Amino acid sequence: xxxxxxxxxxxxxxxxxRRFWSGSGLADELGVSPRTLRRDVDRLRELGYPxxxxxxxxxxxxxAAGASLPPLVVDDxxxxxxxxxIQSHLSTGEGGDAALRALSKVVQAMPRRLRARLDALRTSTxxxxxxxxxxxxxxxxxxxxxxxGCRDHExxxxxxxxxxxxxxxxxxxxxxxxALGWRWYLVGYDLDRHDWRxxxxxxxDTAQSAGTSxxxxxxxxxxxxxxxxxxxxxxxxxxxxxxxxxxxxxADQVRAHVGRWAQVRADSAGRCTLTMETDSLxxxxxxxxxLGAEFTVVSPSALADVTRDWAARFTRAAQLSG
Numbered sequence: 577x578x579x580x581x582x583x584x585x586x587x588x589x590x591x592x593x594r595r596f597w598s599g600s601g602l603a604d605e606l607g608v609s610p611r612t613l614r615r616d617v618d619r620l621r622e623l624g625y626p627x628x629x630x631x632x633x634x635x636x637x638x639x640a641a642g643a644s645l646p647p648l649v650v651d652d653x654x655x656x657x658x659x660x661x662i663q664s665h666l667s668t669g670e671g672g673d674a675a676l677r678a679l680s681k682v683v684q685a686m687p688r689r690l691r692a693r694l695d696a697l698r699t700s701t702x703x704x705x706x707x708x709x710x711x712x713x714x715x716x717x718x719x720x721x722x723x724x725g726c727r728d729h730e731x732x733x734x735x736x737x738x739x740x741x742x743x744x745x746x747x748x749x750x751x752x753x754x755a756l757g758w759r760w761y762l763v764g765y766d767l768d769r770h771d772w773r774x775x776x777x778x779x780x781d782t783a784q785s786a787g788t789s790x791x792x793x794x795x796x797x798x799x800x801x802x803x804x805x806x807x808x809x810x811x812x813x814x815x816x817x818x819x820x821x822x823x824x825x826x827a828d829q830v831r832a833h834v835g836r837w838a839q840v841r842a843d844s845a846g847r848c849t850l851t852m853e854t855d856s857l858x859x860x861x862x863x864x865x866x867l868g869a870e871f872t873v874v875s876p877s878a879l880a881d882v883t884r885d886w887a888a889r890f891t892r893a894a895q896l897s898g
Contacts (some may be wrong), residue, residue, distance in 0.1 A: 580616075583608070587616050588625065589651075591639040595709035598636040652690055714760050714778050721783040722762050725750040729790055731767070734783035736775060749774070749790045754804045761804050765793055772796055774807040805853075817876055819860045821850045825869035834863045849874075857882045 583606060590597065590605060597605075603613045616638060626640040669752050718734070725732040729749075736746050748764040755761075760777040770840035772795065797803035823830050830850060834840075838860075840853035850871075854860060857879050864871050873880040 580619075583866065584616055584619055587613075588620060591620075591625075591637065596630075596636055596638045598634070601718060602637060632672055633894070655690060671694060691722065693720040695719065696727040715781075718761065718780050718783040719777060720752050721752060721785065722780075726752055728768065729792055731786040731788045731790055732764075732783055733786050735781040737779045737781070746775075747786060748775075751792070751795060752800050753777075756801075756802055756804060756808065759810070763795075775805055791851065808853075817854055817857055817878065819850075819852050819854060819857070819876070819879055820874040821860065821864065821879075822872045822874055823848050823850055823864070823867070823869055824871065825867065828868075830867065833867050838863075861886060 587602070587606060590602065599613065600609055606616075608616070616630070620627050628638045628640045630636050630638070640830055656776060722732060724730070725727065731747060731749055733745065733747050735743060737743050747767045748762070749767065750762055750764040752763045753760060754763060762775040762777055762780070764773060764775070765771070766773040777805050795803075822843070824847055826846055827840050827848040830848050831840045833849065838850050841849045841851075850860075850864075859878065861883060871885055
C-alpha cells in the first residue's frame with residue numbers, strides 16, 4: 577500500500593473515531609501540512625465518504641451521515657466486537673438474513689490472521705433464543721481461542737471459576753460454543769474429569785491452546801442447544817425457573833414488547849404463549865404487567881403464587897388510595 581493510501585485510511589479511521597477534528601489537530605495527528613490534509617479529505621469524498629468542512633479559526637472536519645453506507649475502517653478489537661454483537665443479535669432470534677450477511681461480510685473483509693479468529697467464532701457457535709438475568713461481559717480473546725479450538729480440534733487450557741466460587745485449572749477438548757440469549761457457554765470433554773462438561777465463558781480466564789490436536793469424540797447428545805439448556809437448568813443453576821404464560825394478545829404485540837427476552841408462539845390471532853427461563857419470578861411479572869393484556873399462568877405454580885401475592889398487594893394499595 578502506498579504512503580498516500582495508508583494515510584487516507586488513517587484519516588478515515590481518525591474521522592470515524594471522533595465527532596469533530598480541528599484542522600490543525602488532524603494535520604498534526606497525520607504529520608502532514610494543511611494543504612496535504614485538504615487533498616486527503618477530497619480523496620475521501622471521491623471514495624464516497626461525506627466529510628464536512630467547517631471554515632474559520634475554530635474550523636475543522638467531521639464525518640457526516642451519507643446517503644449510503646461507505647466501507648468502514650475498524651481495528652482488530654472492533655472487528656471482534658462487531659462479530660460478537662452480530663452473533664449475539666442472532667442468538668435472540670432477531671436479525672435474520674441481514675445479520676447473517678453482515679457477519680459473513682465482517683469475516684470476509686478481515687485479513688487472514690483475524691479472519692481465522694472471526695470465522696472460528698461464526699462456525700463454532702450455535703445461537704439459541706433465551707433470556708439471562710443480566711448481560712455478562714465476555715473476554716473476546718477467550719471466546720476466539722475457544723472458537724479456534726472447536727474448529728481446529730485443538731485442546732485448550734483455562735482457569736475456571738465455578739458457581740460456588742471455587743477456582744480450578746481445566747484441560748478440555750472443546751466441541752461447541754452455544755449462545756443462550758446474552759450468555760455464552762462452551763461444551764467440551766473435560767480430560768481431568770473424564771466427562772462432558774458445560775462451562776460459562778464469562779467464568780473462564782486465560783484460555784490458551786494446549787498445542788495438541790484431538791480426534792472428535794461422539795457427544796452424548798443430538799441437540800447441543802437442548803443439552804446446554806438442561807445443564808444450565810440443573811443442579812449448578814437450581815435457582816432458575818422455566819416460565820410459561822398464555823397471553824390474550826397477538827404474538828406480534830407481545831414479541832414487540834418482550835420478544836427479545838422470551839420466546840413467543842402464536843396460538844391464534846389474539847392469543848399467544850410466552851416462555852422464558854429466568855432467575856427471578858418477579859421479572860416476568862414486570863414485563864407482563866406493563867404489557868396491559870390479560871394472561872394466564874401455565875407454569876410454574878410458584879409464579880401463580882407470586883402473581884396472587886402481587887394482586888393482593890395492589891388491591892390493598894388501591895383500597896387505601898380510595
